[in-house]
Amino acid sequence: MSFVSVLARESFLCVMSDGQVTNLDGVTIIQEDFQKFTSLMDGRAFIAFAGTKDLCEMIIRDTQLKDRNFSAWKDLFLLVFKALNLTELHKTHNYKVMLAFGGINESDEIEVYSISSIDKNILHQKPKGDNTDYSFLNNTSHSNEFWEKKLIELFRETGYNTPSELVSAQKLLNNFVADNENSVNKKTFKLVIKK
Numbered sequence: 001m002s003f004v005s006v007l008a009r010e011s012f013l014c015v016m017s018d019g020q021v022t023n024l025d026g027v028t029i030i031q032e033d034f035q036k037f038t039s040l041m042d043g044r045a046f047i048a049f050a051g052t053k054d055l056c057e058m059i060i061r062d063t064q065l066k067d068r069n070f071s072a073w074k075d076l077f078l079l080v081f082k083a084l085n086l087t088e089l090h091k092t093h094n095y096k097v098m099l100a101f102g103g104i105n106e107s108d109e110i111e112v113y114s115i116s117s118i119d120k121n122i123l124h125q126k127p128k129g130d131n132t133d134y135s136f137l138n139n140t141s142h143s144n145e146f147w148e149k150k151l152i153e154l155f156r157e158t159g160y161n162t163p164s165e166l167v168s169a170q171k172l173l174n175n176f177v178a179d180n181e182n183s184v185n186k187k188t189f190k191l192v193i194k195k
Contacts, residue, residue, distance in 0.1 A: 002050035003177045003184045004036050004137035006100050007166045008112050008127045012194040013102060014163055015048050016170040018178065019187035035189040045073060045103025046191055050137035070105040074113065098137035103193055132160050140181045150176055163192045
């Protein structure tokens with residue numbers, strides 16, 4: 001389906017997505033160069049998505065109709081999450097939606113939210129100090145814990161203190177995922193947001 005990684009530090013965040021879009025069967029490739037995120041607020045925030053392409057695009061398109069500040073985007077994002085929880089699209093039509101929203105909030109902090117219509121969980125992150133927070137949007141055959149272990153292993157190789165080190169780790173992780181999952185490719189797109 002897709003693989004999107006969001007890595008956040010106290011002063012910056014990095015988003016990377018693969019470019020492959022497959023049919024609902026997860027096998028038939030529809031597109032190989034599709035960027036799965038969009039920049040908001042003049043590059044100070046983003047929305048990323050994975051899952052059913054048409055549904056994700058509709059949500060993204062419909063949310064971009066007005067200028068919003070970070071709090072308004074966050075409120076809209078949480079409203080979308082509630083709407084996804086009220087529907088059973090993932091069960092009745094095999095539709096899946098995974099979204100991440102984040103950037104620089106009004107308090108000049110890096111903040112990230114991730115949601116999934118599959119497990120109906122929300123992850124809220126505000127990295128502090130030397131911590132690197134991360135989230136993955138995917139419905140691959142492996143758990144997020146599996147990808148997390150691989151990412152930590154890659155940090156030993158690339159480092160994790162600068163945007164370029166995180167992007168390097170993300171690229172290596174995406175390639176590893178693509179080597180293990182037919183629905184993910186090695187064509188990547190990246191976004192870096194710095195305070």
